[in-house]
Amino acid sequence: MEQESNKKSLDFIRAIIAEDIANNKNEGRVATRFPPEPNGYLHIGHAKSICLNFGVAEEFGGTCNLRFDDTNPTKEDTEYVESIMEDVKWLGYDWGERLYYASDYFQNLYDFAVMLIKGEKAYVDSLNADEIREYRGTLSEPGRESPFRERSAKESLDLFERMKEGEFEEGAHVLRAKIDMSSGNLNMRDPIMYRILKQSHHRTGDTWSIYPMYDFAHGQSDSLEEITHSLCTLEFADPRPLYDWFTEQLGIYAQRQIEFARLNLSYTVLSKRKLMQLVQDGHVSSWDDPRMPTVSGLRRRGYTPVAIRSFCEKIGVTKQDSVIDVALLEHALKEDLNKSALRVMGVLNPLKVVITNYPGDSSEELDAVNNPEDESAGKRKVPFSKELYIERDDFMEEPPKKFYRLSLGREVRLRYAYFITCTDVIKNEDGEVTELHCTYDPQTRGGNSPDGRKVKATIHWVSAKHSIKREVRLYDRLFTVAEPEGDKEGKDFTEFLNPQSLTVLKDCYLEPSLADATPGVNYQFERLGYFTVDTISSKNTKPVFNRTVTLRDAWAKVKGK
């Protein structure tokens, strides 16, 4: 088995790392990092990166740092730092002592900048933002050199120090690298290293009035932490030569950056801006709305860390732009939940059933299996009595050909209970079915008939007087189309929002064992799907249940045809 798993092909990044180790590069050391900017909540795309970076470290006996890329104080906040740490931990990864912040390196970075100025590799530019853009040229035309480009090192140094002292207003000057204004790679056209920002930083407060750009911080941060393999998404391939230029000019440890494709998921959006818009425009309740693809949203929905990690493993790592079918995510979820979730019975759309030949006010308890996939989960008792609720969908007055469930005159099994036969259909003045009268066969207690009689269907139920009434929220995909972004006719992604993404059911009847249900436990409501207690809406009130994902429903497919 071990040999087999060794033979299993590695993705291109793991192949590179394996080769580096074989060549004793970095003395065989492997060090990665997960470097989020604390300006928002983590989503499933970040989970891919987390699983990759922490996963690689685990597999190759290396380390993985958690580093906050907090170089822009205008967007960052400790609230995000905390949620990010919570999410990474929840996914099951541990950075141990290896918690870093780019802001820890502000002094190092400043010193690096001074070195480059002294070496005439950087200069203070006093053009304004519009002028800099104009001088940068275009994709097909080279840029022009700034009139301040040949400013002396002494003058630049003086200005840079005064920028640091807060002597100038935002935008008055920037520090630029002196590289090549005619490069085909726009990132090399004298990129900005530092800008003046008179903003309080969530960690350094008002210590600094200049802040390094990401491009001048990330590579050096990797270098200072001696990251061997700096894994990032494809859009960072363009500035890679710049990072390499900085480390070379500075003569510091050079990490190797490797880019991979970011995750796209069907029927959702994954850009921070768009997720923000969904929250701000009230299309969802919050960042952790159970319909959101954020880690916190998925967690609240009932996703498990195991499922998310398994998903990340299944999708692989390549450089190809791709859209992963959300069905694969759901598959990974169901695979985990099928093994681990406790089975219970709950009726979402109740229809009353009276067992006419069952003795009036008596009741009894029947044995039910908690998890057929896991014997150690044991059994429980479920109460049975004369009046029950069954699912409205489980009865049809005029059943079509392949409908196996209850109808007038037909016998079905109540799971773990008895065979019942429908004898009467009670309707109101509008002709709606309000109640069913059935008879039960006492010989079939537990669900089997001594005469070997078979029924075609087994349906779930709850005892009316023993059941608990609870609110259940049904979630569906947020968008009606697979790729809501980048519509060919230029429609905004919000035009594809699914108006049915949330259905609230107030009057659901659940078996009494669910009275103690606590958040964080996954249940399978038999024949319906997986559900979990909502963490937010269940505080100081009766628990509310979220439907995590439905079960496969063969009847729904037949019916649909």
Place this chain on the structure above:
RNA sequence: UGGGCCGUCGUCUAAUGGUAGGACCCUGGCCUUUGACGCCAGUUGUAGAGGUUCGAAUCCUCUCGGCCCAGCCA
């Protein structure tokens, strides 16, 4: 059309010059006290054209198509 990256079943992803395989989805069937799960079977693919080679998804050339870059964001 400057630079960078990428094209393998519907969707992901293997095959690193030697039988194009797996997963998801889908379709049948079996099993079933969940129309679940499981099991079995099946459909479908190397963007195109040349070239090199005994042999090409893989190497070369060209064509076509897609993604990213002109923030004092990351």
